[in-house]
Amino acid sequence: MKPVFDDAHKGRVWIVVGYSGENDPVFDLLARVKTFEYGLYWIGHGLKPSKHVADKLLGRECGAHFIGGWDADDFFVTLAQRLQCFPPRFVTQPFSHLKSMFSMLTDYSAPRNVVEDAPDFRQSRFDVASVVRPQLDNLIQTREQSLSAEYYFLAGEYERVVTLFEKKNVKRLSPRDADTYGWSLLMLGDKLHSAAKAGDNKAKYRSAMKRFEVAAKVSTTAADALFNWGNVLFDLSLAARDGAPEVMTRSAEQLLRRAVAKYRDAIAKDPSFADAHNNLANALTDLARAEFPRQDDGMLREAFGHYEKALQGAQTPDVVHCNYAKAIARITGDLSLYKKSSTHFKSAAHFNPNYYSVFLSWGHALSDLARKTGAARDYAAASDKYRRASELDPKGTAAHHSWHYALLELVEKAKGSKKEALIEQAKLVSREQQRRRRQQMRNQTTL
Numbered sequence: 001m002k003p004v005f006d007d008a009h010k011g012r013v014w015i016v017v018g019y020s021g022e023n024d025p026v027f028d029l030l031a032r033v034k035t036f037e038y039g040l041y042w043i044g045h046g047l048k049p050s051k052h053v054a055d056k057l058l059g060r061e062c063g064a065h066f067i068g069g070w071d072a073d074d075f076f077v078t079l080a081q082r083l084q085c086f087p088p089r090f091v092t093q094p095f096s097h098l099k100s101m102f103s104m105l106t107d108y109s110a111p112r113n114v115v116e117d118a119p120d121f122r123q124s125r126f127d128v129a130s131v132v133r134p135q136l137d138n139l140i141q142t143r144e145q146s147l148s149a150e151y152y153f154l155a156g157e158y159e160r161v162v163t164l165f166e167k168k169n170v171k172r173l174s175p176r177d178a179d180t181y182g183w184s185l186l187m188l189g190d191k192l193h194s195a196a197k198a199g200d201n202k203a204k205y206r207s208a209m210k211r212f213e214v215a216a217k218v219s220t221t222a223a224d225a226l227f228n229w230g231n232v233l234f235d236l237s238l239a240a241r242d243g244a245p246e247v248m249t250r251s252a253e254q255l256l257r258r259a260v261a262k263y264r265d266a267i268a269k270d271p272s273f274a275d276a277h278n279n280l281a282n283a284l285t286d287l288a289r290a291e292f293p294r295q296d297d298g299m300l301r302e303a304f305g306h307y308e309k310a311l312q313g314a315q316t317p318d319v320v321h322c323n324y325a326k327a328i329a330r331i332t333g334d335l336s337l338y339k340k341s342s343t344h345f346k347s348a349a350h351f352n353p354n355y356y357s358v359f360l361s362w363g364h365a366l367s368d369l370a371r372k373t374g375a376a377r378d379y380a381a382a383s384d385k386y387r388r389a390s391e392l393d394p395k396g397t398a399a400h401h402s403w404h405y406a407l408l409e410l411v412e413k414a415k416g417s418k419k420e421a422l423i424e425q426a427k428l429v430s431r432e433q434q435r436r437r438r439q440q441m442r443n444q445t446t447l
Helices: 004-010 025-032 052-060 072-082 094-102 134-155 157-163 174-201 203-217 222-237 249-269 275-290 296-312 317-332 335-351 357-375 376-391 399-411 414-447
Strands: 014-017 040-044 064-068
Touching: 004 025, 014 072, 040 052, 052 064, 052 296, 094 134, 094 317, 134 157, 134 174, 157 174, 174 203, 174 222, 203 222, 222 249, 222 275, 249 275, 275 296, 275 317, 296 317, 317 335, 317 357, 335 357, 357 376, 357 399, 399 414
Parallel strands: 014 040, 040 064
Antiparallel strands: none
16 A cells, blocks of 8 residues: 555645544554645544644644644535535536536447347447437426526525526526525625725625616515615715715715615515614614704604614614614704613613613713703713723724713812812823824824
8 A cells, every 4th residue: 555655645735534543554654654745634523633643743844734623524615615616517517417428428339149140230330328318408408507506606606696697587587596596696796885885996886786786676585685775875875975974965865865765665575674674764864864953853753663663573673772762862852752762772782781882872862961951960871871882992082082071071060079080080081092092093004
C-alpha cells in the first residue's frame, strides 16, 4: 500500500472525513508522509482533534490541518457549494446525465446462431439505447427543468433559477415551478435591497423592485413581494430627505405614498400579514407627522388600527409596541393619549428588556410630556429612560445628549442639596458624552 500513498499525495489535496485513524495501518502510512505538498485537511465531528491525530499529524510541520465541527455530508455539500459545483449534474439533470451515459454505448452486430458458421444474412448493427432514448428525451423536455430549478434553489443559485424561467409566461408555469421562481426572485430582490441600502445605490434599488414586481405575479409569493416592494420605496423615501429623516420633501412624500399603496396591496393578498400592517402603520404615521395639524388626524387613526392588527400576529411584538407608542406620543401631542403610549412602551420593554430604541424613544416621549406639564417627575422619568438607553448602547452619544438636557431641566426645578447632586450628575453625563464623541472621531479617523 505504501507505493499507492507515495504516488497519491503528489500534486493532490488530501481530505480525510469520517475516519478516526485509531489502530489502523492506513493512518500510520499517513503519519509517515514527510510533507503534504498541497495540504491535508482532517475533518472532525468534534471541535478538537483526537490525541493521536494531534500528536502524529498536526504536531509537526507537514502541511496537515484540522477542521472541527463537521460531519461528512455537511462538509462536502458546503465545499461543493463554495466551489460552485453543487449540485452535481447527475442530480440537477438526471435524465440528461443518463442519456449521456447511453451515448457511450456503441452499436453492436446481431449474434450468430452457430458460432462457427458465417452469417447467411446481411450484416446489421443495433442501437442498444434506441428504445429508451425517446423516453429520456421526453423526460428531459417535461420534467428536467423543474428538477434543475429546485436543486439550483436549494444550492442558493437563485440567478440560475431565474434564468430558467424569466422568458416564460408566469401564468403558464406549473404551481411548483412558479413557487420556485417566485421565491428565487424574492431572495435576489432582498439581496439587492440590502446592497442598495448599504451603498445608497439607486440602480440596485431599481433592480430590487424589478425582482419584486415579477414575484408579485406569482400567487404564493405575491404578498411578500408587494411587502418588500413597499419596503424599497420606503427606504427610497428616507434617502430622498437629504439626510434629515424628519423633513418630508416632495419626492420623499411621493415615494412614501407609493409604499403605502404596495403595503395595502400586500394586505389585500394576506389580511393577516402582521409585518405589512406594521410597516403600513409606520408609513401612514410618517405621512401624518408631515401633515399634522394641517389636516385632520384620520390618517393617524388609521395607522393606530393597523398597529392593533399587527400586534395580533407579530413575530416581533416589541418592535410593533415601540412603533405604536412612538406614534401615539410623539405625533399626536395629545396629553390624554400619553398613558396609552406608556402602556405600549412598557409592553415593548417587557418583550425585550434590552431594546435600546424603546428606552431612547420612551425618554423622548416623557421629555415631550414634561415640556407640556412642567412636572419634575416627568423629567425625572425621562432621565431614567435615557440612563437605561445609555447602558444598552455603550458607544453611542444620543442617549447621553438627551439625558444631559433632561437633568438640566431638573436642576432648574430642584433646590438645596438635591440641586447640587443633579448638577454633579449632569456634569458626569456631559463628560461621558464628550468622551464617547472623541472615541467616535478617533474610530472614524482610523477607518
